[in-house]
Amino acid sequence: MLETEPQLIEQYIKTGTVKLVYRHLVQLGDRSLRLAEASECAADQGKFWPMRQAIYARYNQILFDTEQELAAAAADANVDLVQLNACLDAATHRAAVRADHDAATADGIRSRPVFRLGERTLIGAQPFNVFQDLIAQASGS
């Protein structure tokens, strides 16, 4: 998705053809939950998407040193770390993240990543041309 998403943004989201809706699916325990909460805490500062991208950019390290990489991601996304930590300590968004996860699993989503486009569901990372075909069908172009 790291390679595909920039293409989707450039070709379909920037042009107003597609909107991307992000849903939390926290399947890897406490660290998944903490990072999802961190993204919501960043959203309180208007930085959900930059924080999400900053975390993704550190995906190969954040599993091993979550706290340090999370702080670095916050810096990359210009998120105030003091506010972020206070938000995390207070578990401000934990219930909302869990509710999102529960709603997704209740909807039949069992793994990650999963993409849903209209009636079609794609399981796992997909090459860009797969999205191109589905978007073309959905938009009638």
Next chain:
Amino acid sequence: MMAYRIPMLLVVWALLLVGCGGSVVVTPSPTAVPPTLAVATAAPTATPALPTPEVAATPTLPPLPTDLPVPPTATVAPPATIAESRTAEGYHVLGDPEAPVTLEMFSDFL
């Protein structure tokens, strides 16, 4: 004639003896050495002092600022021109809320 030469030879011999004896007494004199040593030891004090204080006077660099902003990389943040909003349920949306195609992504950050 021979009787006249003998006293002359004695005089010459005596003069030679005196001359040789004088040179033996004078040349090994140790008093001639100190002046040259004194000159040698005095020479360094006569040389001008090197400007070594200039090394210590080299200006030090100002401290580096510690609060430099970290520039985000090109892949970190989506362009600011893309709309960001939420659905009625509170899910995050990237793109025009009125876009005809909705792509839902279910994922986490690990």
